[in-house]
Amino acid sequence: xxxxxxxxxxxxxxxxxxxxxxxxxxxxxxxxxxxxxxxxxxxxxxxxxxxxxxxxxxxxxxxxxxxxxxxxxxxxxxxxxxxxxxxxxxxxxxxxxxxxxxxxxxxxxxxxxxxxxxxxxxxxxxxxxxxxxxxxxxxxxxxxxxxxxxxxxxxxxxxxxxxxxxxxxxxxxxxxxxxxxxxxxxxxxxxxxxxxxxxxxxxxxxxxxxxxxxxxxxxxxxxxxxxxxxxxxxxxxxxxxxxxxxxxxxxxxxxxxxxxxxxxxxxxxxxxxxxxxxxxxxxxxxxxxxxxxxxxxxxxxxxxxxxxxxxxxxxxxxxxxxxxxxxxxxxxxxxxxxxxxxxxxxxxxxxxxxxxxxxxxxxxxxxxxxxxxxxxxxxxxxxxxxxxxxxxxxxxxxxxxxxxxxxxxxxxxxxxxxxxxxxxxxxxxxxxxxxxxxxxxxxxxxxxxxxxxxxxxxxxxxxxxxxxxxxxxxxxxxxxxxxxxxxxxxxxxxxxxxxxxxxxxxxxxxxxxxxxxxxxxxxxxxx
Amino acid sequence: xxxxxxxxxxxxxxxxxxxxxxxxxxxxxxxxxxxxxxxxxxxxxxxxxxxxxxxxxxxxxxxxxxxxxxxxxxxxxxxxxxxxxxxxxxxxxxxxxxxxxxxxxxxxxxxxxxxxxxxxxxxxxxxxxxxxxxxxxxxxxxxxxxxxxxxxxxxxxxxxxxxxxxxxxxxxxxxxxxxxxxxxxxxxxxxxxxxxxxxxxxxxxxxxxxxxxxxxxxxxxxxxxxxxxxxxxxxxxxxxxxxxxxxxxxxxxxxxxxxxxxx
Numbered sequence: 001x002x003x004x005x006x007x008x009x010x011x012x013x014x015x016x017x018x019x020x021x022x023x024x025x026x027x028x029x030x031x032x033x034x035x036x037x038x039x040x041x042x043x044x045x046x047x048x049x050x051x052x053x054x055x056x057x058x059x060x061x062x063x064x065x066x067x068x069x070x071x072x073x074x075x076x077x078x079x080x081x082x083x084x085x086x087x088x089x090x091x092x093x094x095x096x097x098x099x100x101x102x103x104x105x106x107x108x109x110x111x112x113x114x115x116x117x118x119x120x121x122x123x124x125x126x127x128x129x130x131x132x133x134x135x136x137x138x139x140x141x142x143x144x145x146x147x148x149x150x151x152x153x154x155x156x157x158x159x160x161x162x163x164x165x166x167x168x169x170x171x172x173x174x175x176x177x178x179x180x181x182x183x184x185x186x187x188x189x190x191x192x193x194x195x196x197x198x199x200x201x202x203x204x205x206x207x208x209x210x211x212x213x214x215x216x217x218x219x220x221x222x223x224x225x226x227x228x229x230x231x232x233x234x235x236x237x238x239x240x241x242x243x244x245x246x247x248x249x250x251x252x253x254x255x256x257x258x259x260x261x262x263x264x265x266x267x268x269x270x271x272x273x274x275x276x277x278x279x280x281x282x283x284x285x286x287x288x289x290x291x292x293x294x295x296x297x298x299x300x301x302x303x304x305x306x307x308x309x310x311x312x313x314x315x316x317x318x319x320x321x322x323x324x325x326x327x328x329x330x331x332x333x334x335x336x337x338x339x340x341x342x343x344x345x346x347x348x349x350x351x352x353x354x355x356x357x358x359x360x361x362x363x364x365x366x367x368x369x370x371x372x373x374x375x376x377x378x379x380x381x382x383x384x385x386x387x388x389x390x391x392x393x394x395x396x397x398x399x400x401x402x403x404x405x406x407x408x409x410x411x412x413x414x415x416x417x418x419x420x421x422x423x424x425x426x427x428x429x430x431x432x433x434x435x436x437x438x439x440x441x442x443x444x445x446x447x448x449x450x451x452x453x454x455x456x457x458x459x460x461x462x463x464x465x466x467x468x469x470x471x472x473x474x475x476x477x478x479x480x481x482x483x484x485x486x487x488x489x490x491x492x493x494x495x496x497x498x499x500x501x502x503x504x505x506x507x508x509x510x511x512x513x514x515x516x517x518x519x520x521x522x523x524x525x526x527x
Numbered sequence: 528x529x530x531x532x533x534x535x536x537x538x539x540x541x542x543x544x545x546x547x548x549x550x551x552x553x554x555x556x557x558x559x560x561x562x563x564x565x566x567x568x569x570x571x572x573x574x575x576x577x578x579x580x581x582x583x584x585x586x587x588x589x590x591x592x593x594x595x596x597x598x599x600x601x602x603x604x605x606x607x608x609x610x611x612x613x614x615x616x617x618x619x620x621x622x623x624x625x626x627x628x629x630x631x632x633x634x635x636x637x638x639x640x641x642x643x644x645x646x647x648x649x650x651x652x653x654x655x656x657x658x659x660x661x662x663x664x665x666x667x668x669x670x671x672x673x674x675x676x677x678x679x680x681x682x683x684x685x686x687x688x689x690x691x692x693x694x695x696x697x698x699x700x701x702x703x704x705x706x707x708x709x710x711x712x713x714x715x716x717x718x719x720x721x722x723x724x725x726x727x728x729x730x731x732x733x734x735x736x737x738x739x740x741x742x743x744x745x746x747x748x749x750x751x752x753x754x755x756x757x758x759x760x761x762x763x764x765x766x767x768x769x770x771x772x773x774x775x776x777x778x779x780x781x782x783x784x785x786x787x788x789x790x
Contacts, residue, residue: 222698226696325659381592388657446632448598
């Protein structure tokens with residue numbers, strides 16, 4: 001059955017690609033009321049000439065993404081962000097495509113598999129496959145990338161500190177389940193000559209980066225949530241916000257680029273200073289956000305809410321706590337709460353959609369629920385449980401990130417909350433994700449919510465810090481341009497924004513009404 | 528200890544004298560219990576029962592609160608003084624009160640009570656359960672600004688802990704002034720002395736913090752300061768392993784690390 005679905009899907013996808021090619025990549029406007037500019041879906045290959053215009057628009061299922069290249073048009077030729085700098089043909093652009101909000105959507109991944117018959121560099125064995133030893137021409141060897149948009153991230157065990165010295169971890173790690181074969185592989189696995197733990201994660205958007213790299217509220221010499229020393233930027237010596245990547249292992253964009261070049265691009269020599277400068281400068285000038293909603297029309301009309309569109313992110317102040325009624329996380333200014341009717345069906349439908357977005361905002365900001373057993377939230381003085389709202393954690397003005405060091409365990413990778421394949425005699429569904437058993441040492445305090453033995457699909461920050469309390473904690477990411485880059489959560493376990501809302505509803509026993517769920521998903525989709 | 532730099536001197540001090548068990552004074556209430564959460568129309572109250580009485584511990588506010596709520600799933604050590612203030616959420620108000628979440632998980636501590644009209648707060652809480660009006664509820668966590676060109680004099684700092692606690696979310700505000708001052712005066716020497724404490728409960732029981740905790744606290748503080756970039760001074764790290772005899776009224780200050788920054 002799965003094979004049949006795959007074949008049908010593949011056929012449809014091929015047809016769709018051919019149609020797009022035949023139409024010069026032009027798609028129809030997403031709606032009638034606010035016709036979109038002429039838009040294109042365009043994959044940028046490493047080494048292509050051309051580049052990125054000062055402004056771009058890209059259709060997606062929810063409407064249209066806006067990409068603002070605030071520094072002006074960039075020529076790709078010779079630019080290190082666009083050039084294949086490593087040995088596997090990849091460039092930064094490979095996994096940070098403008099059409100996907102400088103990340104990579106599952107739709108695009110699947111399309112590239114079809115278009116290139118799996119030859120696109122994103123499918124490189126090193127991390128575009130479930131494990132390098134697998135037969136690379138077989139789509140099953142890339143199932144986590146093709147099914148969930150996940151790349152392999154391989155990290156040394158035990159963890160290393162910034163100087164490369166081994167950290168004595170507070171826990172031991174065992175491989176309970178290894179569906180990819182990588183964690184027990186004699187060359188790539190935990191018991192290999194160079195022990196590695198392979199986890200599988202989504203690429204994050206290389207855009208709006210002044211926010212995750214801010215030097216504002218919550219950044220100091222000590223991590224606000226646990227008192228440990230904050231990672232410092234090796235170039236400036238300043239403490240960082242530690243909000244880059246799923247595990248905050250890179251303290252700066254330069255460090256991230258250097259790490260990505262060595263691992264994802266398989267570059268053997270370090271990037272030059274000029275290359276790093278150019279990459280970081282380019283990343284710093286890109287802003288992405290949804291700008292048209294399929295139902296609600298333009299999100300960036302004059303006199304509309306100031307939360308929306310990429311220009312709002314350019315203008316916004318970074319690192320400001322917005323979980324309040326003075327700065328707001330996503331400023332709506334009370335607009336769209338009650339709109340007129342009777343101006344025709346199309347206008348009425350648009351206004352109804354805008355009201356739904358406004359209600360979704362209020363759910364995000366004001367709908368309380370009991371947040372419980374979430375490490376680095378319930379452990380930082382709010383109590384367990386704490387009666388708060390989405391904006392409590394997603395509090396950074398304009399992005400909904402955490403202003404402070406943002407790794408947290410909401411259960412997206414830790415059992416019992418992580419999405420697992422149901423095992424029973426009536427299904428052939430098999431687990432896709434690895435499962436690890438981590439046992440915290442007896443000479444340290446147990447994890448306050450999960451005890452000493454923790455099962456997880458991805459230990460998250462703990463693979464960097466070695467700390468029991470960090471097991472399964474993931475740096476929360478920005479809530480912008482979500483419609484352009486499904487699936488969601490670091491392990492791709494939510495295929496839609498509705499899946500995201502449903503996860504929270506289950507996890508925290510919120511009891512959202514159907515309307516609240518729809519409104520919240522619509523609001524998130526408009527960001 | 529391995530991560531401490533060369534040049535650190537380790538001294539192990541000891542104190543003699545056994546803890547003398549005496550009963551805390553009449554207004555003091557020191558006990559270990561499961562915390563209880565009671566919802567209200569605004570923020571939840573945190574309560575605990577002891578000897579048939581219900582005590583109010585604190586409200587949910589935010590991270591800046593001088594007293595932070597405990598955790599369901601754990602027992603809490605309550606060290607507080609009974610007051611005659613009007614009850615809050617049905618509980619006798621303890622003030623001041625010190626709450627320490629005990630590390631061991633306890634699934635029996637799981638009582639979340641629904642809101643009832645008679646337990647609504649009679650005052651506006653320091654912050655609502657949702658967005659604030661734009662500031663933290665309290666200013667106690669504001670990091671002290673280092674003096675501009677401070678005098679190069681020896682200065683003492685004390686870092687307090689919850690019972691059985693190590694460094695946590697409260698400590699950046701305590702460690703930052705140490706770091707700032709040491710950097711400002713170009714300190715040549717940092718003396719660190721760790722302590723562990725004991726708590727005399729209202730029923731006469733004495734709870735002792737774990738052995739080696741004084742050592743771990745002292746070493747951790749040294750590592751944190753070094754990790755934060757304070758690598759110039761010479762560190763002297765010592766600890767007093769014996770807990771001071773508790774008296775039931777001021778036991779919590781014994782759980783500390785003393786730091787002396789020398790020019």
